[in-house]
Amino acid sequence: MFALVDCNNFFVSCERVFDSRLEGKPVIVLSNNDGCAIARSNEAKALGIKMGANYFEIEELCKKHDVQVFSTNFVLYADMSLRVRGLLAKFCPEIEDYSIDESFLDFSGFEQYFDLKTYCSRIAKTVKQGTGIPVSIGVAPTKTLAKIASRFAKKYSGYKDVCIIDSEEKRTKALQRCAIGDVWGIGRRYTKRLLAMNITTAYDFTQLSRAWVRKNMAVTGERTYRELLGESCVKMETIEPDRQTIMVSRSFGKMIGDYATLSEAVATYTGMGAAKLRKQKSCAKAVLVFIHTNHFRADLPQYSRHIVVTLPVASNSTPELLHYALEGLKNIFQPQFLYKKAGVMMMEIVPENAVQGNLFDKIDRVKHHDLMKVLDSVNEKYGRNTLKFAVMGDGKAWKIKQERLSPCYTTRLLDFPVTKS
DNA sequence: TCTGGGGTCCTAGGACCC
């Protein structure tokens, strides 16, 4: 058996932990640049605010109903996520951290020793007590079914946060009540196609022939199909694999026309990407740089380009990557446009200790390595941008918009909540 | 005026090899 522990309205719940006035009120969290709603409390959902709704389109509604609006505070959410996982680890040795707000627990053999319902209730209670985050737990013989169970646990209060699918009857019933689009692995495109064939529930889907699914939805679709039928195909991944690509990109607070400012942004993203590479002890053999104009502005001339620059030797040194990324930018930059977004992607990533050398390499890699080590340790100790390269600028001209940022309650001393005695 | 960011996997088809 697998359990899926899912944090309810996670980002909103994180904000609520430290601000009790938000309890019972509609709350939303916005994407980067305060663009659109990416997390909603139940009260906000009830007001009809959709996932991904543009903020400028719901601003009136929010004012009218006194919706509490926040910018994303990823530092806070990441730290809260760690705390939740720390508590889950006390209940199960085999855990897969699937996303910032979801973890799979391998319950193999647990049913012999525990009443799973009671056990999961204890987990939910412990997490709520220890972190303030409410969770829903689904338990089933496959991960895909556990996902469905957790949806039910969240949706219907009768389950009291825990839903278990442990018999054929329960499985069939669950499939019949699960809309096809809510199945893990069935996205928008397949949903549209299946609905056109009058397949509306997960159960209908399982009545198709396996051959049809294989032919039309490839092996991944077939895997979903088998999982729904109760055959476990998606295994636990308890060790987080190294990223194969690392992307850093942002939309700007306002449009940028000049090369100097744009290069500051690209340099900053390159530095962030390089730091991520070093964190997973990897190097990149190629770096992709892209820039584009604001494609929502039909009244302005549009331009979108990307370029891949290959390095002579895979690297994770910020100054070396900066050199190639900025060279790429120079190649694709056109001065007559106004840019809205830029990004840098680290590609062809290899482990640090498996880098292929180059006969004509002129760089003192030991020196670079030592320099980066100092840079990382200073920034870890004193804050992310304490030490940086001059080409990165101060960010004043292009920083993203974050007008409603909450304090970093758990990670920044100055932001710690203060209690009165 | 305003419109997010970051990933993975699979498949078909073309280029190329012997």
Add this chain to the structure above:
DNA sequence: TCTGGGGTCCTAGGACCC
């Protein structure tokens, strides 16, 4: 007129996830 049978690697595009 006839014109094989295997392979691999790469890329673009499409699907999915949070």
